[in-house]
Amino acid sequence: MKSLEELAKIRERMLSKIALREGENDIRIVVGMATCGIAAGARPVLNTLVEEVALQGVADRATVSQTGCIGICQFEPVVEVFENGKEKVTYVKMTPEMAKRVVAEHIKGGKPVVEYTIGNAKI
Amino acid sequence: MKELSLNILDITQNSLAANAKNVEIVIDENEKTLRVTIKDDGRGMDEETLKRVSDPFYTTRTTRKVGLGIPFFKLAAEQTGGSLTIQSTTESADPINHGTLICALFYKDSIDFTPVGDIVSTLCTLIQSLGNVNLVYIHTFPGGSISLDTSVLKKTLGEIPLSEPEVIMWINEYLNEQYDNNV
Numbered sequence: 313m314k315s316l317e318e319l320a321k322i323r324e325r326m327l328s329k330i331a332l333r334e335g336e337n338d339i340r341i342v343v344g345m346a347t348c349g350i351a352a353g354a355r356p357v358l359n360t361l362v363e364e365v366a367l368q369g370v371a372d373r374a375t376v377s378q379t380g381c382i383g384i385c386q387f388e389p390v391v392e393v394f395e396n397g398k399e400k401v402t403y404v405k406m407t408p409e410m411a412k413r414v415v416a417e418h419i420k421g422g423k424p425v426v427e428y429t430i431g432n433a434k435i
Numbered sequence: 436m437k438e439l440s441l442n443i444l445d446i447t448q449n450s451l452a453a454n455a456k457n458v459e460i461v462i463d464e465n466e467k468t469l470r471v472t473i474k475d476d477g478r479g480m481d482e483e484t485l486k487r488v489s490d491p492f493y494t495t496r497t498t499r500k501v502g503l504g505i506p507f508f509k510l511a512a513e514q515t516g517g518s519l520t521i522q523s524t525t526e527s528a529d530p531i532n533h534g535t536l537i538c539a540l541f542y543k544d545s546i547d548f549t550p551v552g553d554i555v556s557t558l559c560t561l562i563q564s565l566g567n568v569n570l571v572y573i574h575t576f577p578g579g580s581i582s583l584d585t586s587v588l589k590k591t592l593g594e595i596p597l598s599e600p601e602v603i604m605w606i607n608e609y610l611n612e613q614y615d616n617n618v
């Protein structure tokens with residue numbers, strides 16, 4: 313059974329990590345979560361991104377956040393990646409599987425998955 | 436929407452956008468009906484906005500974008516023979532007790548009843564974006580109940596934010612475990 317003691321242990325573990333992480337969070341992954349995004353499947357995409365950022369060990373570099381309508385409803389679920397000093401990358405028609413690959417290749421590996429981006433996706 | 440939990444996510448996000456400090460989601464189920472209540476202490480809606488969200492085709496000259504979140508939820512309830520009601524008090528009408536209460540009633544035996552679906556995913560998504568807002572979740576059904584109060588989790592977590600991926604993953608497992616033990 314999961315218990316609050318377990319959560320307290322996570323806290324202990326995170327405390328040391330977060331102290332080291334100060335100011336290093338330079339990648340922002342933003343998911344459109346308005347009505348259009350939710351209806352198109354943004355919820356599992358968001359949850360997969362959150363999970364993969366932790367599982368692939370990039371939580372020290374990247375944060376996942378949510379926003380309203382990005383204004384391109386026909387391309388939802390939409391994920392935007394912002395990185396200091398780089399151009400924004402917009403991923404469209406995302407699925408949980410695609411989200412996993414984006415974390416592995418783009419966030420961890422530093423190379424955007426070009427075929428999922430707005431100019432290149434098969435729509 | 437394919438699942439009521441997706442409507443719940445959409446509706447609750449309005450509460451967060453309305454600057455609520457406390458949000459409560461209650462699902463109350465018996466053999467025949469399912470009632471979803473979403474309550475917030477956000478800025479509330481004026482008469483004009485209330486009319487607009489209840490009827491997306493109601494327009495005034497000043498109306499810009501038509502939101503569909505509440506109309507979708509209302510339709511989902513009415514399709515089953517149920518209903519949706521909204522009570523709201525704006526901050527200017529009552530600076531202390533303002534907020535919104537949305538209550539949707541569903542008949543589960545209707546062929547048009549949409550299942551709740553993955554409510555744990557909805558809760559994790561919401562908690563990920565809560566910031567300083569508190570969320571209380573209560574689901575009661577014949578033979579059991581599930582609940583979560585983020586203010587309790589926050590006490591344990593101290594300065595660690597709820598939005599930390601590892602924390603969200605723990606909440607996800609914790610809630611799923613509660614549901615598994617209740618069926």
Ligand SMILES: Nc1ncnc2c1ncn2[C@@H]1O[C@H](COP(=O)(O)OP(=O)(O)O)[C@@H](O)[C@H]1O
Nearest residue numbers: 347449450453477479480488502503504505535
């Ligand atoms: N809980 C709430 N508190 C305050 N205002 C709300 C709330 N829910 C909805 N509204 C208002 O009603 C509008 C329409 O809501 P909705 O039908 O869900 O569409 P959308 O969220 O896509 O705009 C919102 O933009 C907001 O101005």
